[in-house]
Amino acid sequence: MNIVDVKHLTKMYKKNRGITNLTFSIEKGEIFGFIGPNGAGKSTTIRTLLNFLYPTSGSATIFGKDIVKQSKEIRQKVGYLPSEVHFYDDMKVVDLLKYSAGFYKTFNPKRMKELAERLDLDLHKKMEDLSFGNRKKVGIVQALLHEPKLLILDEPTGGLDPLMQNTFFELLKEEREKEATIIFSSHILSEVQKMCDRVAIIKEGQLVKVETIEHLTKNNLKKITITFEQANAMDFNLEGIAKKEINGSEMKLLYSGDIKALLHQLNTMPIQNLLIEEPSLEEVFIHYYEK
């Protein structure tokens, strides 16, 4: 069964670009990533799904219910973490969480305490005194508290330190074991790779591709920078070089071939420095378009 079904969904703004003709579906229990550069339309998609925005054309369903007409019923079982967390400054964390819980049918104070404890969040602080990262934690707790069937997370890790990110990913894994479906937007490829089953690549409001992570990582694209000892780089060819750029003693490669073969090749050459990096999203996109 599809939890989310999006058909030709379009949202046009007066000034800004929105999203155009998105069609995809998300299965039950899946962790589905939205990936794309800032302003690509990730948040617009999410906000349209939650009916903050009215679609210009097209339609979508969540749990088989229409996102416009049955939005309230949908939101009963959805947990949402916005990319920028804004809460009522005059409230204490615990008041905010209780206020939030009051909208749902169930409230589990024990779960609230557990979640706060695991995220190392002080429930009795005032919202206005919290740092950005701590606000994000409040956002996480209010999104998870009512044990939603669908979690929508818009750039969830921003502001969290690496330790907290791990805790957060653990929490997501637990939700997943409870058969929750998760939508996860990000512009950080490695994060998406770590968590998601499938990703939708969005660019300029359009869906470029929906791809399984396996397929994405099979490409195994690496960005490689080689600095040679002499002033001019020595050219060589290997299978799997998607793009080559030579600039003086420096050579930049997008490489999806066998790393061992590359190292073997380099071993015989007078190189001064070698840098192997994850390619930026833009580079992945370029790679995708060129294919």
Added chain:
Amino acid sequence: MIFKRELKRNFKSLMIWSVVLSGLILLTLSIYPQFAEQQNEMNKLLEAYPEPMKKALGMNELSLGDLMGFYGIEIYMMTTLLGSIYVAILASNILAKEENEKTIEFLLSKPVTRNRIVTEKLLAVFVNILIFNGVITIISMIGFQFADDPEVPAGIFSLLIVATILLHLTFAAVAFMLSSMLKKTRSILSISLGIVLAAYFMNVMAGISEDLEILKYFSPFKYVDAAQIIRDHQLEPLYMFIMAAVIFISLFVSFMVYRKKDMAV
């Protein structure tokens, strides 16, 4: 949920406005006995006032030496004008604040319809106005005790209170509508306050000059004119109808606009 939250959030400002206005009412009423005592001299003094000014303040029809007249001139001006400013501020903020401070993303992600958000916030405005006017009424009645003869005609006094509430509701409804349409609380606040003050000055101008009398039809302050109410012992039905229509239309528009609004933060 939202209703309770709004009552709590707006309680402080309700307190401050109530206390300040109560203070002003008591202070003003406390000097009434002197007015009444020296009524003859006062009247002579007031004769000297230029006619348009007396008209503007309603003093041509009301007497400062009579408790109801004194209320109509001195206190009524405060409760209507200051009260309208208070309710305009209250209603301007109540919906748009969520968008302005981006908390609407939180609220709308909860299982709650937009109609319910509007209804509960509206109810909070309504209850605040009722409490505010309740305080005004009680404090005025306490203040009347300063007078040697504290009896006031209950019918007329109630009419004045009802008129004040209606005026407050009218301005609140217009400000509430603006709050549903716009996003920046600061601009909404300036517009609402502008409307209240413009209406007040139109009323004053209409009183001063015969040529500008047409203005009175545009000013809700004229609709609840104390002199007219005290003289006729009734609220002018046409004016009541206009205010009811303004309230109804404003609220209807608020619901319609908010339902279909894109909440882009």
